[in-house]
Amino acid sequence: MEPLVIVSKGKDPYKTTRIALKQFPFPNLKGRRILIKPNAARLASPGNGITTHPQVVAATIDLLREKGVKDIVVGEGCLVGVDARAAFEKTGLKEISEVKGVELIDLDRFDSMEKAIPDGKLLKKVKVSSALKEFDWVVSIPVMKTHMHTQVTLSIKNMKGLLWRREKARLHQLRSDKSMNRGHKALDLAISEMATILMPDLTIIDGTVGMEGMGPAYGRPKEMGIILVSRHALSADAVAARLMGFHPESIPHLKLCSELGMGEIQLQKISIKPKNYLKWENPFDPPPSRFSIPYPDVMVYDEGACSACLSTLIVFLKKYHSKLTPYYLDDKKIHIGIGKHLDRCPQGALLIGNCTSKKKKRGIFIQGCPPVASHIASTLLGKTRKA
Numbered sequence: 001m002e003p004l005v006i007v008s009k010g011k012d013p014y015k016t017t018r019i020a021l022k023q024f025p026f027p028n029l030k031g032r033r034i035l036i037k038p039n040a041a042r043l044a045s046p047g048n049g050i051t052t053h054p055q056v057v058a059a060t061i062d063l064l065r066e067k068g069v070k071d072i073v074v075g076e077g078c079l080v081g082v083d084a085r086a087a088f089e090k091t092g093l094k095e096i097s098e099v100k101g102v103e104l105i106d107l108d109r110f111d112s113m114e115k116a117i118p119d120g121k122l123l124k125k126v127k128v129s130s131a132l133k134e135f136d137w138v139v140s141i142p143v144m145k146t147h148m149h150t151q152v153t154l155s156i157k158n159m160k161g162l163l164w165r166r167e168k169a170r171l172h173q174l175r176s177d178k179s180m181n182r183g184h185k186a187l188d189l190a191i192s193e194m195a196t197i198l199m200p201d202l203t204i205i206d207g208t209v210g211m212e213g214m215g216p217a218y219g220r221p222k223e224m225g226i227i228l229v230s231r232h233a234l235s236a237d238a239v240a241a242r243l244m245g246f247h248p249e250s251i252p253h254l255k256l257c258s259e260l261g262m263g264e265i266q267l268q269k270i271s272i273k274p275k276n277y278l279k280w281e282n283p284f285d286p287p288p289s290r291f292s293i294p295y296p297d298v299m300v301y302d303e304g305a306c307s308a309c310l311s312t313l314i315v316f317l318k319k320y321h322s323k324l325t326p327y328y329l330d331d332k333k334i335h336i337g338i339g340k341h342l343d344r345c346p347q348g349a350l351l352i353g354n355c356t357s358k359k360k361k362r363g364i365f366i367q368g369c370p371p372v373a374s375h376i377a378s379t380l381l382g383k384t385r386k387a
């Protein structure tokens with residue numbers, strides 16, 4: 001049978017989610033223990049296209065209860081360096097969990113457990129939160145966003161938040177050879193292999209306000225008013241990508257997942273309701289193919305940095321760029337190196353993030369994984385560069 005994806009559109013996130021969920025043919029869910037996994041990994045307010053709108057989560061909780069589910073927990077594992085309690089408060093999840101009487105858990109507070117990836121070439125196993133043992137169904141509720149490294153981030157990529165603590169960053173540090181990756185980036189391959197053991201049972205994509213351009217955190221909010229629901233995560237991601245103006249086959253991790261037999265991304269083989277859903281297509285600006293910094297006196301050497309390092313660097317420069325003149329090199333430019341494969345940066349550069357530690361003799365090293373803008377500032381301010 002063809003995978004089914006329901007799309008709804010409306011102004012109100014709660015009502016639009018309800019409309020989509022009401023049309024969906026749920027299996028019997030009585031007795032299920034369900035984990036709802038939104039995207040709440042950052043400190044961001046609702047409606048900015050960065051984190052899942054809490055009303056989408058609220059509508060999901062209400063619907064699951066109507067289906068007889070008693071055991072519902074909302075959980076997230078935030079980015080390394082983000083305080084989960086602060087993130088839950090800011091994203092509105094804390095309030096919703098209290099109003100709805102549902103437990104809200106920081107997945108990284110639990111121990112880790114290893115999960116083998118039997119067919120993994122790049123990833124043989126991953127560490128996940130041991131909290132997952134308590135659930136037999138996972139609902140992934142991502143935001144519809146572009147992503148600097150994976151083009152889009154949707155329900156499959158959202159499952160990366162189930163990885164335990166720094167395991168999330170490890171996926172960004174892997175290297176693969178050509179025989180293994182057939183030209184794809186190691187990160188895309190790693191996400192597709194992770195998905196072989198961490199597919200959601202239900203996907204609800206929050207496209208009420210998405211993000212275009214430099215996602216997942218520094219792009220522009222994009223109002224869409226869209227919700228997608230499916231039990232086939234890969235097909236839901238493919239339809240969402242299409243509504244964002246991208247061909248699903250052009251998104252490497254979706255293509256790799258389909259090649260691994262995890263689902264259908266050819267739109268003509270997916271049952272999409274309503275049939276004329278493309279009337280709601282609203283193309284997103286793609287992520288920049290090259291990372292550009294709007295400061296002519298800053299040279300960035302990005303060799304394999306993950307989005308967390310890039311995001312930090314953008315925030316840091318926005319706030320502290322004017323204070324960095326003491327770090328000019330002879331060419332009156334500040335040279336900054338980031339990323340795990342860093343090699344090219346000149347002597348005297350600022351080397352940001354733990355990945356650059358192997359080059360630390362070359363300049364001023366600031367640790368952190370991911371690094372934090374205020375920590376970079378406090379390390380640099382008051383420190384004078386050796387002549």
Ligand code: SF4
Pocket residue numbers: 169170172173304305306307308309338339340352353354355356368369370371
């Ligand atoms: S130091 Fe930066 S690039 Fe390296 S793994 Fe950490 S966040 Fe990613």
